[in-house]
Amino acid sequence: MDIRLSHCFLAVDDHDKALVFYRDVLGLTVRSDVSFEGMRWVTVSPPSQPDIEIVLEPPIASPNASEADKRALTDLLAKGLLSRAVFATDDCDATFEHIRASGAEVIQEPIDQPYGVRDCAFRDPSGNLLRFNQPNRR
Secondary structure (H helix, E strand, C coil): CCCCCCCCEECCCCCCHHHHHHHHHCCCEEEEEEEEECCCEEECCCCCCCEEEEEEEECCCCCCHHHHHHHHHHHHHHHHCCEEEECCCHHHHHHHHHHCCCCCEEEEEEEEECCCCCEEEEEEEECCCEEEEECCCC
């Protein structure tokens, strides 16, 4: 059996702001931009991994969700508690400087972690926690 990752999902509250960050700052490629029933989904991929798509979706992607559920998920997103992702990079420090220069919210400057990576962390425009890591140089 051959199982491979195809799609993963990040909730965003503003697709246009998310596109500026993921496409223009991180350099991801836009694969699709679809609207349906008042909602929007945008998929992006790292250029070196075109077969993996990150779906930027509304905080709740169901037209039948209750208003209370929509509010709850929107509140969790605003607190940065709804979604997160980890990206690999070949140079954590250069990646950090590039993303910081865009004005993204810094959560953690580059540091060598005891579990074998050097990493840093940011929040995307919707509050999602994004980590960028590379194996420690030893």
